[in-house]
Amino acid sequence: MLKKKICMVGEFGVGKTSLVRRFVDSIFSERYLTTVGVKIDRKDVTVGSASVTLMLWDLAGEDELTPLNLSHLRGASGYILVVDGCRASSLKKAVELQQRIAERLGPLPFVLVLNKADLRDLWEVKDTVVSEYGWPTFETSAKAGSGVEEMFLALAASLLSVNAAAEDPIE
Amino acid sequence: MPTDGAGKRASSDDQPLTELRAILLGPDRVAWDALRQRLENPSRRAEDVAGVLAEAVRLRSDVKLRRALQPLLEEALQLSVQSNPRMLADALFPIFGKAIRKAITSELDGMLQALSQTLEQSFSWRSIEWRWESFRTGKPYAEIVVLRSLLYRVEQVFLIHRNSGLLLEHVAAPPEEASPETKDPEMISGMLTAIQDFVHDSVSGAESENLEAIRMGDVGVVLAYGPDAILAGFVRGVAPRKLSRVFQDALDGIEQKKAEALRAFSGDTAEFDSCRPRLEACLVGQGKAEKRRSGSWTARLLLFGVPALLLLALVGWWIYSAAIERRWSDFAHRLANEPGIVLTHAERRGSKFVVRGLRDPLAADPASLLPAGLGLSNVEFHWEEYHSLAPRLAAQRRISELKDELEKRAFGFTTGSAQILPEERFLVEDVGSRMLALSQAATALGKTIRIQVRGNHDPVGSEKFNSALARTRAENVRLALIAFGVPSDILIAVREDLEKETCGAVAEEERMVCRSASFRVVGVP
Numbered sequence: 001m002l003k004k005k006i007c008m009v010g011e012f013g014v015g016k017t018s019l020v021r022r023f024v025d026s027i028f029s030e031r032y033l034t035t036v037g038v039k040i041d042r043k044d045v046t047v048g049s050a051s052v053t054l055m056l057w058d059l060a061g062e063d064e065l066t067p068l069n070l071s072h073l074r075g076a077s078g079y080i081l082v083v084d085g086c087r088a089s090s091l092k093k094a095v096e097l098q099q100r101i102a103e104r105l106g107p108l109p110f111v112l113v114l115n116k117a118d119l120r121d122l123w124e125v126k127d128t129v130v131s132e133y134g135w136p137t138f139e140t141s142a143k144a145g146s147g148v149e150e151m152f153l154a155l156a157a158s159l160l161s162v163n164a165a166a167e168d169p170i171e
Numbered sequence: 172m173p174t175d176g177a178g179k180r181a182s183s184d185d186q187p188l189t190e191l192r193a194i195l196l197g198p199d200r201v202a203w204d205a206l207r208q209r210l211e212n213p214s215r216r217a218e219d220v221a222g223v224l225a226e227a228v229r230l231r232s233d234v235k236l237r238r239a240l241q242p243l244l245e246e247a248l249q250l251s252v253q254s255n256p257r258m259l260a261d262a263l264f265p266i267f268g269k270a271i272r273k274a275i276t277s278e279l280d281g282m283l284q285a286l287s288q289t290l291e292q293s294f295s296w297r298s299i300e301w302r303w304e305s306f307r308t309g310k311p312y313a314e315i316v317v318l319r320s321l322l323y324r325v326e327q328v329f330l331i332h333r334n335s336g337l338l339l340e341h342v343a344a345p346p347e348e349a350s351p352e353t354k355d356p357e358m359i360s361g362m363l364t365a366i367q368d369f370v371h372d373s374v375s376g377a378e379s380e381n382l383e384a385i386r387m388g389d390v391g392v393v394l395a396y397g398p399d400a401i402l403a404g405f406v407r408g409v410a411p412r413k414l415s416r417v418f419q420d421a422l423d424g425i426e427q428k429k430a431e432a433l434r435a436f437s438g439d440t441a442e443f444d445s446c447r448p449r450l451e452a453c454l455v456g457q458g459k460a461e462k463r464r465s466g467s468w469t470a471r472l473l474l475f476g477v478p479a480l481l482l483l484a485l486v487g488w489w490i491y492s493a494a495i496e497r498r499w500s501d502f503a504h505r506l507a508n509e510p511g512i513v514l515t516h517a518e519r520r521g522s523k524f525v526v527r528g529l530r531d532p533l534a535a536d537p538a539s540l541l542p543a544g545l546g547l548s549n550v551e552f553h554w555e556e557y558h559s560l561a562p563r564l565a566a567q568r569r570i571s572e573l574k575d576e577l578e579k580r581a582f583g584f585t586t587g588s589a590q591i592l593p594e595e596r597f598l599v600e601d602v603g604s605r606m607l608a609l610s611q612a613a614t615a616l617g618k619t620i621r622i623q624v625r626g627n628h629d630p631v632g633s634e635k636f637n638s639a640l641a642r643t644r645a646e647n648v649r650l651a652l653i654a655f656g657v658p659s660d661i662l663i664a665v666r667e668d669l670e671k672e673t674c675g676a677v678a679e680e681e682r683m684v685c686r687s688a689s690f691r692v693v694g695v696p
Contacts, residue, residue: 003357004438037369040365057361069368159438
């Protein structure tokens with residue numbers, strides 16, 4: 001059985017928890033997010049012929065007063081940067097978080113998620129700006145459910161390819 | 172010398188070749204010489220290797236290099252300890268010192284816990300049971316206390332990858348009826364790690380400190396930490412201190428065996444399936460007290476019931492025999508106090524009570540003095556008769572004598588007459604004085620006696636006449652006695668009907684007995 005730890009990071013209120021809720025069945029209450037600063041859910045997915053258990057660490061959103069606790073990212077195989085399409089500041093925050101995580105944990109597979117696709121008319125985040133970074137990007141709507149599954153599956157697939165590369169003989 | 176000549180020729184032949192070589196390879200040759208020198212000179216070679224060694228080791232950071240270095244490092248350490256142990260001790264002190272302090276604290280904690288528990292239970296009924304068990308089995312009392320007082324059960328064990336919080340392996344004890352179903356162990360494993368991080372961040376900054384236990388009501392979590400893994404156990408009940416050690420030992424074993432796999436862990440947990448037996452060994456527990464009790468119910472009954480019954484029977488018998496004893500002694504006391512009875516010997520011989528002594532025939536019947544609950548069949552009397560001088564018995568005897576004397580006396584009359592004969596006049600005084608004595612003796616005993624004066628007649632004459640004659644005779648004697656001084660109320664004149672045949676058969680001279688007035692004392696005690 002293959003298991004992977006994935007962290008959801010992003011600015012406060014971008015919809016990380018809603019995305020996870022769309023995707024999994026949870027046993028823990030969301031109160032953990034405000035008390036412990038993290039809530040953990042599980043989702044079993046199948047990529048090709050391999051089945052993977054994704055342990056989703058939903059980290060409390062960062063704002064000015066509560067910085068992201070990077071220690072929760074220890075041991076993660078990948079992470080999801082969540083951005084609220086309606087807030088340009090959330091993209092800035094995501095870029096900043098990506099840098100901090102890369103500094104602390106080295107290069108890890110991740111995806112950029114532009115959430116709230118159902119409100120696309122009100123988006124401040126421009127596609128052209130996003131594409132400049134060259135990151136794998138997904139548009140999702142936690143509310144409507146669109147793109148959520150695809151995004152998680154894509155990340156799982158990229159984690160598996162990293163795994164396969166790591167298991168290649170080094171000698 | 173031919174050899175010298177040949178050598179010179181050769182060298183003179185080589186001369187141009189050498190020169191040519193110098194022209195062609197001039198600059199390279201210097202470099203070659205330098206290289207040769209470098210390769211041949213060990214100290215230069217060492218300098219070269221030193222320059223790249225660190226980089227080379229970094230490049231070859233795989234298992235092979237580690238394996239190659241392992242014996243060298245071990246030997247080096249051994250040498251270092253042999254030559255100067257202090258250096259290594261100093262280096263390790265910051266780690267060991269802390270660990271040792273922690274171990275001692277934990278040990279002291281454990282001792283305190285055990286001590287307080289023992290004190291709590293020293294004076295209870297359970298402790299008596301334990302002491303008995305200790306005596307019976309030969310185990311030290313302390314061991315029995317620990318064995319019996321700590322009831323717990325490890326219900327689940329989680330082996331968790333320390334870095335990622337991913338669950339490597341999970342085992343659960345077979346569920347009991349009451350215990351709730353197991354929640355997703357994967358998520359529990361993750362949250363445990365997150366909470367551990369949270370507590371760590373909130374409480375202290377020291378990297379080496381860890382959350383050691385979590386407790387909520389009856390359920391607790393025991394945690395053991397290794398460099399790459401965490402072993403967590405959900406425990407129901409009061410876990411003993413030694414449980415942490417069991418967990419730590421199991422984890423140390425796993426860390427040692429799976430060091431490589433743990434370090435290189437990238438999500439594949441199949442590697443850790445072989446750890447299951449070690450985790451299952453952590454599913455320890457102390458059985459429930461009730462179960463243990465039901466198992467040995469018969470033994471407990473034999474152990475406590477039979478002695479209790481015996482004790483009860485013994486106490487009952489003791490109380491019964493004491494009561495019997497008291498009754499016998501009461502009886503002996505009453506006999507001894509009874510006038511006219513002198514107790515010389517009284518003893519119990521088996522179930523019989525043997526009494527020896529002197530007894531006045533006038534004394535009370537000893538059998539009537541037996542208290543309720545003692546049968547006459549249980550007593551053996553041996554009496555010698557005697558005359559007691561006790562006032563009551565003396566008076567009684569006197570009354571008896573006077574009564575006998577009185578009843579032998581009679582006034583004779585001539586045929587058809589009721590007049591007291593002059594020659595019988597002396598009898599009035601004789602009888603009267605005896606009656607007075609009798610009356611006094613009876614009064615002394617608190618009794619009242621009556622004396623019947625009975626008038627009799629011979630068979631000659633009509634019945635009617637004779638009846639009146641008998642009454643008159645009795646009355647005349649009574650009046651004579653009253654005149655003498657006998658109180659009138661104790662004298663009753665009655666006509667006695669003697670059997671006609673009795674008197675009819677006798678001769679004339681003997682008919683005097685029939686023509687008489689005689690006495691009968693009544694109311695003698």
